[in-house]
Structures are given as C-alpha cells and as structure tokens.
Amino acid sequence: MSSSPLTADATHPDSRERRPRRESPARTFNSTDGYVVKLVLMALVNALGLFIAWSAWTAGSWFLLGGSLVLLAAADWVYFSRRTVPLKYILPGLLFLLVFQIFTMAYTGYVAFTNYGSGHTLTKERAIDALLIQNERRDPEAPSYPLSILRDAEGTLGFAIVDDGSVRVGDAETPLAAAPDATLEGKRITAVPGWDVLALTDLVGDPALLEKVSELRVPVSEDDAAGSIRTQDGSRGAIYRSVLVYDDAADTMTDVETGVVYRPNDRGSFVAEDGTALGVGWRVVVGFENFTKAFTDSAYAGPFAKILVWTFAFAILTVLSSFLVGLLIAGVFNDPRIRGQKVWRTLFILPYAFPAFLSALLWKGMLHSNPDYGIINQLFFFGQRIEWLDDPTLAKLAILGVNLWLSYPYWFLVCTGALQSLPADVVEAATIDGAGPVRIWRAITLPLLLVSTAPLIISSFAFNFNNFTLIYMLTNGRPRFTDTSAPLGHTDILISMVYQISGVAGGRADYGLASALSLLIFVIVGVISVLAFRQTRKLEEML
Amino acid sequence: MAPHAAPEGATSLQRSTRWPGWKYLLAVGIVGYATFPLLYVLSAAFAESGTLTGSTRLFTSFSTKNFAALSDTRYWTWAGNSLEVAVATALGSVLMGAAAAYAFSRFRFRGRRTGLTTLLVIQMFPQMLAFVAIFLLLLTLGEVVPALGLNSKLALICVYLGGALGTNTFLMYGFFNTIPTELDEAARIDGATHAQIYWGIVLRLTTPILAVVALLSFIASFGEFILARVVLTSEKSWTLAVGMFTWVSDQLNANWGTFAAGAVLAALPVLVLFLALQKYIVSGLTAGSVKG
Numbered sequence: 001m002s003s004s005p006l007t008a009d010a011t012h013p014d015s016r017e018r019r020p021r022r023e024s025p026a027r028t029f030n031s032t033d034g035y036v037v038k039l040v041l042m043a044l045v046n047a048l049g050l051f052i053a054w055s056a057w058t059a060g061s062w063f064l065l066g067g068s069l070v071l072l073a074a075a076d077w078v079y080f081s082r083r084t085v086p087l088k089y090i091l092p093g094l095l096f097l098l099v100f101q102i103f104t105m106a107y108t109g110y111v112a113f114t115n116y117g118s119g120h121t122l123t124k125e126r127a128i129d130a131l132l133i134q135n136e137r138r139d140p141e142a143p144s145y146p147l148s149i150l151r152d153a154e155g156t157l158g159f160a161i162v163d164d165g166s167v168r169v170g171d172a173e174t175p176l177a178a179a180p181d182a183t184l185e186g187k188r189i190t191a192v193p194g195w196d197v198l199a200l201t202d203l204v205g206d207p208a209l210l211e212k213v214s215e216l217r218v219p220v221s222e223d224d225a226a227g228s229i230r231t232q233d234g235s236r237g238a239i240y241r242s243v244l245v246y247d248d249a250a251d252t253m254t255d256v257e258t259g260v261v262y263r264p265n266d267r268g269s270f271v272a273e274d275g276t277a278l279g280v281g282w283r284v285v286v287g288f289e290n291f292t293k294a295f296t297d298s299a300y301a302g303p304f305a306k307i308l309v310w311t312f313a314f315a316i317l318t319v320l321s322s323f324l325v326g327l328l329i330a331g332v333f334n335d336p337r338i339r340g341q342k343v344w345r346t347l348f349i350l351p352y353a354f355p356a357f358l359s360a361l362l363w364k365g366m367l368h369s370n371p372d373y374g375i376i377n378q379l380f381f382f383g384q385r386i387e388w389l390d391d392p393t394l395a396k397l398a399i400l401g402v403n404l405w406l407s408y409p410y411w412f413l414v415c416t417g418a419l420q421s422l423p424a425d426v427v428e429a430a431t432i433d434g435a436g437p438v439r440i441w442r443a444i445t446l447p448l449l450l451v452s453t454a455p456l457i458i459s460s461f462a463f464n465f466n467n468f469t470l471i472y473m474l475t476n477g478r479p480r481f482t483d484t485s486a487p488l489g490h491t492d493i494l495i496s497m498v499y500q501i502s503g504v505a506g507g508r509a510d511y512g513l514a515s516a517l518s519l520l521i522f523v524i525v526g527v528i529s530v531l532a533f534r535q536t537r538k539l540e541e542m543l
Numbered sequence: 544m545a546p547h548a549a550p551e552g553a554t555s556l557q558r559s560t561r562w563p564g565w566k567y568l569l570a571v572g573i574v575g576y577a578t579f580p581l582l583y584v585l586s587a588a589f590a591e592s593g594t595l596t597g598s599t600r601l602f603t604s605f606s607t608k609n610f611a612a613l614s615d616t617r618y619w620t621w622a623g624n625s626l627e628v629a630v631a632t633a634l635g636s637v638l639m640g641a642a643a644a645y646a647f648s649r650f651r652f653r654g655r656r657t658g659l660t661t662l663l664v665i666q667m668f669p670q671m672l673a674f675v676a677i678f679l680l681l682l683t684l685g686e687v688v689p690a691l692g693l694n695s696k697l698a699l700i701c702v703y704l705g706g707a708l709g710t711n712t713f714l715m716y717g718f719f720n721t722i723p724t725e726l727d728e729a730a731r732i733d734g735a736t737h738a739q740i741y742w743g744i745v746l747r748l749t750t751p752i753l754a755v756v757a758l759l760s761f762i763a764s765f766g767e768f769i770l771a772r773v774v775l776t777s778e779k780s781w782t783l784a785v786g787m788f789t790w791v792s793d794q795l796n797a798n799w800g801t802f803a804a805g806a807v808l809a810a811l812p813v814l815v816l817f818l819a820l821q822k823y824i825v826s827g828l829t830a831g832s833v834k835g
Contacts, residue, residue, distance in 0.1 A: 034738055055687045064687055085737055089646035090658070093639030093708040097665070100677070100705025105668060107676040116679075329573060337563055338570075346818055347574045350581060353817035355766045357784045358806045361791050362584050365799050373799070375583060405576070413825050466669055469768045473788060495672065495769075504678045504773050514675045521672055529667035 112515035147237035150195035290516035326411020352409035360473035458532035587803035609804035621786040640711035648719035718752040
C-alpha cells in the first residue's frame, strides 16, 4: 500500500532526481513548530481539566475533583518532562483506558457488593434530604397567597407573594424577604426590581419550565421548620411543611404527626418499630448477598440455571456449527482448478460484511410465524404457520441457524488462509507414501489446521458467550418463562439477563445483582481466555 | 454461470483430476444461501408495500417510496449520529493505538513487559460487561459536566475509546515491529526527534495497518448496541443500531418497508468498504476477532 520508506518526502520537488543533496525527511520538519503545537494542545488539555475540576468543586463531587486533578497533573508531568518519552505516546490511550475500562471494571466489583438499585440510589445524606422533601404536607392552618413567578437574568426562578398587602420575594436559596420596591395592582404583582415577572401564558407553552416551577420551594424564613412556599397552579402559593424531622444527634427520623420514630438499619433504610420502612433508602455494602441471590431467590434461581446452560450451549454449538461449515466450504473450494475463486469467495462472505445488527433484525422479520409476513415459512414450509420465535425449542434453533449464517464466512476465511499456508511438502511426502486424501485430511491437514485456529475458536466462543446484539435483536429473550416474575425468557443468555435485571433501560433497577452477574461472566470469560492464552503462547512470541 | 470444462488439450491431467462440476453446483447453492436474505431486503426496500414480503417472488414492483419515507422518520438524524460516533471512534482509536504501539515497539523502558501483559489481560474482558458501571459513572459525571454525562455522543465516544488500547495495540504492535529500526536510527543521526520519527516515518510506513484498525473500529462502533442503548437516552441522539431496533421490535406495528430501505442504505457503505479492503481485513480479523 505504502511506497518505499525513502520516498516518503515525495512532495519535495527534488525527490524524483536522486541527487546526493537530498535531505532526510526528518530535516524538513521544523522542530519549533512541533513545540508550538504541543504547547497549544497542552493549554487546551489544562483548560479542560481545570474546567472539570472547577465544576466538580462547585458540585461538591470530591472524588471527581481529586481524580481530575491527579490525571491532569500526570498529563502535565508526562508532556513537560524529558524523562518520560514512552509515556508521552501511551498516555492518551491510557487515560481513557483507566477511566472507562479499568475504573468501570473495578466499580462493577464494588457495586456487586452493595444494594445499589431502585430505592437505594443515593448516599445517606442525600436520602435524608429526599425524604424530607417528599414527605411534605400542606399546612392546613396557613392561608394561601396570591403568587407570581419570577425569573432573573441568569435564569434563576423565584416566587413573589402578596402577604397582607405587601410583597415578599425569594428563591430556592434565599428565604422570603420584603420587597418594598415591587409594584402591585390590586392583588397582582406587575413588577419586581431585578426580576422579570412571568405571565401564566409563558408557563403553559413550556412543560420544562412548568416542571421547574412545580418543584420550586421557597423557604418562608431562615428557620427550616417554618416550611416553604410551593405552588400547584402558578397563581397561588401555600406553605408546605415536612412531616418528618431528622434528628442529627440521634440519627433518627420522627414523624411529627404520628410520633413514630424511624431508625436507620444496616440495609440502608429508616425503619420503625413495627417494621415499616420509609420509601427512600441509601446504598450500603451488603456482602455476598447479590451472589447468593442468583442461586437462591425464587424469582431468579430457576431461570438462572436454565440461562446458564443455554448460554454455554449457544456459544459451543454456534462455534462448532459455523466452524465445521466454514471448514467444509474452505476445504472444498481450496482447489486451484476452480475458476473465479475471488468472485466466489466474495459472494460467500457477503453475510459477514453485512452489519450484524441489521442481519439479526432482518432475520427476525423473515422468521415471522405468519407466512403472510414471514418469508421463511412462506418459501420453505408451504405457508405453514411455524412459530419460529415463539416456541422455546424452535426459537433456540432459529438463533443457532441465524448465527450460523452470520458466522460461517468468518471461518471460511480463516480456514482458507490456514489451508493455504499449510506446508505443501508434508502433504506431498504423505501422498508418495501412499496415503489417500481422507487419510491426509485426518492425519495431517486437520491437526495442523486446528493448531493454528484453536486460539480463534476459543476467542470466538468468548465472543458468542456475550453475543448480546444477536439475542436481543432476534428474540429479545422471548418466549418468556412462565414460572417467574422476572422479565426473562428461554433464549436469554447471561449478558441479556444482566441487561434485563439491571434496569438501565427503565423499570425496576437492581444494579447490585446485575453487577454481581457481570462479575460472574468476567470470571467465566477470564478462565476461557486463560485457556486461549496457554494455547497460543502469544505472550512469549510477542514480547 | 459456471465456466466450460477444461480445454481438451489437457488429456494427461484430466484422468487424475476430474472436472469439479459438483463444486460449481455447491458454490451456487452456497451463494444462494448467503445472498437470499440480502436479496430479500433489497427487494423489500424497493417494493411498493410496507411489509417484508407479500409475495414469494422478488422484485415484483419497483418504487422508491420506502426510501422517501425515511425522511419522515429520524433515520437521517440517527445515520448522522452513527457516522459521527463511528468516525470519531475510528480516528481516536487509530491515534491512540498507533502511539501506544510505537512506544511499545520502539522504546525499551521499565514496565514495558508488564504493560503489554496488562493490556493482554484487559483485552480479555469485554467493556460491555461493565455497562452498569459505565451507566452509573456517566450519571455521576453528568451532574458535574453535562457534556460528558448520559445522552451525550461525546461520552459514548469516550467510552468506546476506553477500549481502544486493549483491542488494537497488539494488532499494530506486531506490524510496527516489522518496520526496520535502522530507519529510525538513520533519522536520529540526521537529528530527528522521536516525534518527527513517529509522525514523519513510522506512521507513513504503517498506513495499511492504520487503515485496517480504522475500518475495524468503524464497523465495530457502527454496529455496537448495548453501550449505545445505555448511554444515549433520548431519541434524537440515538444511533442507527438503537433507532432501527425500535422500528421492528414490535412485530405488529413493524414497518418493514422503511426498515428495509434504511438497512440497505446503512449497509451499503460498510459492505463496499469491507469487500474493497477484504484482503487487509482478513489479516486483521484473524488477529483481532471482532465479530464471530
């Protein structure tokens, strides 16, 4: 593809005439230019890093603040020191690797030991705040006030209320205070200095603004217990007070209406004597509970065993079938007498060049049970209504069949390459010794071929073990198990099971259990890869 | 279709090697198996009706209605997003992977072996398995820097780039090792710095592997589903893989005609690139195993 190294400076006018004065490509560079580029880039990196650190500081996210400062310091040290040349080249990729792969792997490990999930998403501090806000009641004795919504130049929202003929103004941060400069027409506030008064029509057309307004609470006074003003309709405001009171010293929540005291337990919830818990909890470390849950919880134990077996069966059968078919085709067409090898080869690998997610969706349509839509039933099964994707056994067969179509070309390519690189003299010697073609295949070709393809077979197994796209697009795990409440089905594999119960796509979230299962897959895939490692001895050759 | 039998002149050879006619028949059969779903999607894309079939015969009607219908959907937005994400990921992966491979191939430094071993170990653990942690990380990051939080294409690109070293370094490292170090030494004697050697010499000589890695990571991120689904939450920022899934996830309301047209348009550039560069890709695939 590329030309010879010495013509790399082909743009140089003299390069075609091989004159002795020709300069090395290195000399045509100006080293100060490179330094300027580096300075500009580093200035940008520093600006970005400081911006993130500053945002983390204002948001009170200490972990992020520390992380960004450490990474930034490392980057500056590496690029301005003379002793870190190799690191200058590794660092960009390494930073991304550290943050988005190594950290997330470690974080998966941490989450697996917590009860992180629906109802336990916050830290304790923030859970307490959320409880106080969520358990507000309107004060039945306090009157409601005429109210206007204000917005300042920076977009901060505030309320202005009319109390006894005088206007009081405040926002989420500052409690209500008298605003003597405001103008009042009857009971309607028309202008407040420093604020824009929003008309009700502004609210109607803007759902996002409406939501912000309905969430806005303006404290009545510096005293938290006095409650805060909220509005339901944007024109009248009322005082709301929390029915819960948090006692810092005793670490308890008290319901002021009923007098019930809620104490924190080691499961991350406030619980009363009678066992009732408050709705919002926080995340705590729960030990190995998530790991045992997969095996013992009745909602998961049954499906988990079936899914585990199917995952192995799917990965093994897929690799075996596509390897055998690919090998067979490669063996048959590794024949110099066949004309147009290139054309045939290109046509054979078409399924491989078609994006896999599109193939999976396409096959889902073709396998539709109704022959009016499903071409497979219409063409090959005389218009029978065969439930390819709705019967547990047929759905599994369909998955294996589709994956065979998707992956035999890979093995065809690999085996063709391996066959062509087999030593010809060994085969020749065997022929002279009188071995027939079958004998040669069994005794020479196949063993040699397996040696070179074994590592690929194992990595293909590992890939299919986590072939989420195919399963999710083709069957989405369906048909569903009827004996469990968990949203799992007969064709789910471990990774799609993790996806379903993680709740990242909506629904009830159980990040802890999902991470525990992820770890389990990590271990399985890791063990398999170690096998691959030993097989290839890639390490010794490469290092 | 199949060429005629070998010319009559080759008598002595013909006895031992019969004309492999059955192989041509088999080849036709395999081609039929390989291409009929693709012919079908092509036929459905140009069909009048909105279903995937409607008739057992292919290409019974011709209309570009389905292609026109794409502009009533978010297809082009998604296609733009997919391109944006895949191109940025491909470029970033090449830059980062090549730089790391250069360092490992050309410099002898403390921790080099450990570094390579670590990369090999990390490569074993697919990033997608950590999607829950990635989701939670972006959730937190988004509260501080919204541009790097959930629903940001930039965040998705960063996540993909997190896997850039693990998947590509070895592919490139092997290739970089085949470039003779004498070239570097000659340039160094001429007074070139390591950066000049890297940008001016090594990168130009390794263009083939750079192209392969770029293409492989383009194809991989173009079709990646689970991380894209988790990170990109709003319909406007979806990629094709996420968006087109929703078109046909519901069997009853599925609009197969539009899907077929969209699939043809999305697959065509990838298909053409793949076939044009297959020679290089095959070597990359056997080393990297991207799709199996």
